[in-house]
Amino acid sequence: MWEYSDKVREHFFQPRNSGPLEDANGIGDVGSIQCGDALRLMLKVEPETDIILDAHFQTFGCGSAIASSSALTEMVKGKTLDEALKISNQDIADFLDGLPPEKMHCSVMGREALQAAIANYRGEVWSDDHEEGALICKCFAIDAVMIEDVVTANNLNTVEEVTFYTKAGGGCASCHEGIEEILAKVKASRPGMGETSPPAACPATPEAPKPPAKKLSIVEKIKKIEEVLESVRPMLQRDHGDVELADVQGKKIYVHLKGACSGCMMEAATLGGIQQKMIEALGELVQVLPSSHMPVEA
Amino acid sequence: MEPIYLDNNATTRCDPAVVEAMLPFFTEHFGNASSIHAFGSEVGKALKKARGQVQALLGAEHDSEIIFTSCGTESDSTAILSALKAQPERNTVITTVVEHPAILTLCDWLEKEGYIVHKLKVDKKGRIDIDEYKSLLNDRVAIVSVMWANNETGTIFPVEQMAELASAKGIMFHTDAVQAVGKIPIDLKNTKIDMLSLSGHKLHAPKGIGVLYLRRGCRFRPLLRGGHQERGRRAGTENSASIVGLGVACELAMQHMAEENTTVKALRDRLEKGLLSQITHCFPTGDVSNRLPNTCNIAFEYIEGEAILLLLNKMGIAGSSGSACTSGSLEPSHVMRAMGIPYTAAHGTIRFSLSRYNTEAEVDRVIEAVPPIIAQLRKLSPYWTDKGPAASPEAAFAPTYA
Structure with a gap:
């Protein structure tokens, strides 16, 4: 079955803070349709300080749902509401030393319960802003709804483009049939996209890169390169990775991939994405390579 | 504490006699049955014996009606695709909503390819409506494929009657019998069933061996073409060790058939009664009065199956669940949903x-372990x-x- 971490097992077998919380003043009830799991998070908040004094949970769900709930109650205790709201689902998963990709939605459910409970305390109504679909890419936990949305929004036509935008399909590649089916479905529903549809000519970047009027100086070029890297760093950091410029040699730009990015099976896709941005920014063809490919000095 | 294995519909332990019979076929009897020399002919004889043993368990008229495959899924795919290929003028498949994914996923794909698939609905007890079935039989139907017994609930379907009805209209009938073979008596020569799938590892033979029974005279198109093995109906060098093992397993299943329906059934009933009497808000699912003797499926309301399994596993008890979480799918078991069982159950x-390996002491340990x-x-x-x-x-x- 699943490979649960020891921490997940421990929080499942000995859940912390389970059962009703009598004097709770913030309650969040949420469920994940993905699994049929559901969670009630109860918070006791000190009104003067907004500090969460106590947190309990009740969960109808699988091992990782119960473990995620238990972890969440431990994580929020002692935090102010604003601090608690900074907890991401990745934080919950990290607290448990990771969750299987099929089970990441349990941590999402935890985060949603927290938002719902805090909204309830503040007298607001929480509404969910995303929909989960069937899991397509198991390597990166990307579901059908997300792929369909991205395909529609960016007018994507190929599996490669889907991988570039969502990471889905960039791992073991066994979900490519599923991605192709979504592409076909979206294509069929596109208005006016019948037999006359033009060949897939990279509609994702409608404006062709405009070459700069004059050749960039090396300083200008490196500045632009740094700007591009800065723009992608937040995305990589979200996945616990990072990137840094190593060297520029002619048309070859060498970068250090750090953290989770180093050795990631998506390395090629990540570099490909950066390269595309570099070409657009610099207005010339360049190649982005990992620093490990740098020629060794004689 | 000795672990207790109560997941025999998932797979079974190889019978020691099966393993013993197989071993020489990895070493001294390694020959290819197709070869003319002595190495090959020894194996050829062993395959013939095994074919006869399978034939006997199924009650098939001829041993040439037994085609060895790699698994139940291959047998299922072969049967349905063959029927469609051999009868291009027919474009419809009739099946049920509670089939195994080996059938359902194939049928979903066939629908995408333009075929028409009718899935018979089931009632709260998992039974089909025979009148609905009759109304769907027409000359566009290439094949009917209905499981003999359901893998989750053990509910038995009236496949013999359904095959008669199909046959009267000139329609081929296939049954996925991987759960039924070895657990209930089967006598194919006295039925109108044209094709039947079985899987070795469900009856104490190894994994990786299956059978497609193909009635003599039933039009057929192979899935795998190549060598002349299985009379050209399933190319590929025979998995001789596993075929020998399956033969022995079939013979043992014949010997234990009565035990399966008395001793094993009594253990199952003891377990079910023991749990239902101690735990509130739970109920057995499926057609309790007409099911496999070894299967018991209980819905425990307001909790989730994977969590139950993890705690059972900690106690050394192995079962399985229809919860969505254990399959990684969106929905809880399609079988439970088809019977209209609410999500919370x-x-x-x-x-x-x-299986015949379970004991009363084991059952009593489970009865004690589950309620807490x-x-x-x-x-x-x-x-x-x-x-x-x-x-x-x-x-x-x-x-x-x-």
């Missing part, structure tokens, strides 16, 4: 499937209070679903 279904596990998980459940289920549970807890 479908997610908490646990299947215990026994259920109580422990219900204490965590938002649908449950310390006095039992929340008054109108759906109202007491109505989460926002994402």
Whole structure:
């Protein structure tokens, strides 16, 4: 079955803070349709300080749902509401030393319960802003709804483009049939996209890169390169990775991939994405390579 | 503490006699049955014997009606694709909503390819409506494929009657009998069943061996073409060791058929009664009066199956669940949903499937272990209070679903 971490097992077998919380003043009830799991998070908040004094949970769900709930109650205790709201689902998963990709939605459910409970305390109504679909890419936990949305929004036509935008399909590649089916479905529903549809000519970047009027100086070029890297760093950091410029040699730009990015099976896709941005920014063809490919000095 | 294995509908332990019979075929009898020399002919004789043993268990008229395949899924795919290929003027498949994915996923794909698939619905007990079935039989139907017994609930389908009805209209009939073979008596020569799938590892033979029974005279198109093995109906060098093992397993199944329907059945009933009498808000699923003797599927309301399995596993007890979480799919078991079992119960279904290796002592240990596990998980459940289920549970807890 699943490979649960020891921490997940421990929080499942000995859940912390389970059962009703009598004097709770913030309650969040949420469920994940993905699994049929559901969670009630109860918070006791000190009104003067907004500090969460106590947190309990009740969960109808699988091992990782119960473990995620238990972890969440431990994580929020002692935090102010604003601090608690900074907890991401990745934080919950990290607290448990990771969750299987099929089970990441349990941590999402935890985060949603927290938002719902805090909204309830503040007298607001929480509404969910995303929909989960069937899991397509198991390597990166990307579901059908997300792929369909991205395909529609960016007018994507190929599996490669889907991988570039969502990471889905960039791992073991066994979900490519599923991605192709979504592409076909979206294509069929596109208005006016019948037999006359033009060949897939990279509609994702409608404006062709405009070459700069004059050749960039090396300083200008490196500045632009740094700007591009800065723009992608937040995305990589979200996945616990990072990137840094190593060297520029002619048309070859060498970068250090750090953290989770180093050795990631998506390395090629990540570099490909950066390269595309570099070409657009610099207005010339360049190649982005990992620093490990740098020629060794004689 | 010795582990207790109650997941025999998933797979079974190889019988020691099966393993013993197989071993020489990895070493001294390694020959290819197709070869002319002595190495090959020894194997050829062994395959013939095994074919006869399978024939006997199925009650087939001829041993040439037995085609060895790699698994139940291959047999299922071969049967349905063959029927469509051999009868291009027919474009319809009739099956049920509670089939195994080996059939359902194939049928979903066939629909995408332009074929018409009718899936018979089932009632609350998992039974089909024979009148609905009759109304669908027409000369566009290439094949009917209905499981002999359901893998989750053990519910037995009237496949012999359904095959008669299909035959009267000139329609081929296939049954996925991987759960039924070895557990209930089968006598194919006295039925109108044209094709039947079985899987070795469900009856104490190894994994990786299956059979497609193909009635003599039934039009056929192979799935795999190549060598002349299996009379050209399934190319590929024979998995001789496993075929020999399956033969022995079939013979043993014949010998134990009565035991299966008395001793094993009594153990199953003891387990079910023991659990139902101690635990509130749970019920057996499927057609309890007409099911496999080894299978018991209980829905424990307001809790989730994977959590139950993890706690059972900690006690050394192996079962399985129809919860969505254990399959990684969106929905709880399609079988439970098809029977209209509510989500709060479908997610908490646990299947215990026994074999002739189980003992009364084991069953008693399970009866003792389960109630505290259920109580422990219900204490965590938002649908449950310390006095039992929340008054109108759906109202007491109505989460926002994402």
